[in-house]
Ligand SMILES: Nc1ncnc2c1ncn2[C@@H]1O[C@H](COP(=O)(O)OP(=O)(O)OP(=O)(O)O)[C@@H](O)[C@H]1O
């Protein structure tokens with residue numbers, strides 16, 4: 046292939062555009078090698094991204110068939126001329142790579158390379174890859190004509206853009222990993238806050254039904270209806286957590302009615318007396334209402350599960366433009382300082398995150414033998 050100055054520029058430009066069109070690292074690498082091979086009219090092109098252990102994290106070739114690639118075997122190590130390009134960081138242009146003192150022979154099934162042009166790909170001071178070409182196609186059938194100084198300059202330009210495309214692809218992949226990690230932790234909190242409590246109540250209600258079934262079938266039947274209702278709610282919460290919806294009840298009934306209903310259910314399901322008061326409350330921004338509901342649920346759940354309380358009192362009242370939630374039990378209490386952040390205990394961590402996530406504050410007032418009070422204040426809007 047030979048280019049006049051115009052078509053040469055057009056070819057370079059379309060190669061650069063192709064590189065920036067992809068976001069996945071592997072696609073970017075493939076486009077780079079294919080473009081390099083085409084632009085410089087070579088038989089083979091390859092691009093290696095080094096790992097930290099003397100091998101290549103990725104190695105992409107163009108001009109080699111899949112069958113041939115398989116037959117060659119494992120990825121090369123960073124040795125010989127490949128290593129020199131990565132470590133000495135300068136271009137290598139050789140008329141016959143096999144005559145170079147660093148040449149160590151080809152693996153079985155490797156094509157025979159003669160003329161060779163290699164360039165490091167740099168991001169600042171860091172070498173993030175090596176791009177190389179071999180066997181320039183020659184108009185004359187006999188022998189090879191080799192890569193020129195001009196080819197080297199063209200490849201250098203390509204390598205600079207390859208560096209940008211590679212760095213972007215890495216940033217993109219990194220940010221996607223972060224998003225996935227955040228999403229996982231959100232889901233874990235959501236499942237913990239909403240679903241595990243419903244299942245806990247469900248278990249207790251089912252036990253109550255089992256205990257009543259001989260003695261008082263009518264009441265057992267009532268408990269079983271409750272089991273069905275709790276199971277339906279758990280399923281709904283699970284669905285909401287997975288698709289990141291607000292609990293439907295919040296939109297339909299508002300915070301106060303939602304809390305009141307849930308607390309009535311808990312009062313019936315547990316031996317402790319559970320009460321609710323909502324005084325002078327005014328609707329809050331949606332995110333704050335959701336946070337208040339979740340914190341109330343977790344605080345209630347902790348009180349009913351850990352405290353051996355006789356009473357749990359929940360209140361929501363207006364303060365300034367915002368509101369204060371208080372969940373207070375007369376149970377065993379505990380030492381908040383002794384609850385590690387790490388490990389299995391998600392509840393307290395999750396409550397703090399929820400509060401700070403909407404610009405609010407959370408205080409835990411607890412001491413062994415003195416009960417526990419959780420207070421959350423949100424600013425309103
Ligand atoms: N109201 C309470 N009364 C007595 N102890 C409590 C109360 N709330 C929390 N605790 C103690 O603090 C610990 C941590 O609570 P946290 O909600 O963070 O985790 P958890 O309830 O053990 O587990 P998870 O909430 O992740 O299911 C509890 O294990 C319990 O010992």
Ligand SMILES: [Mg+2]
Nearest residue numbers: 346347392393
């Ligand atoms: Mg808990």
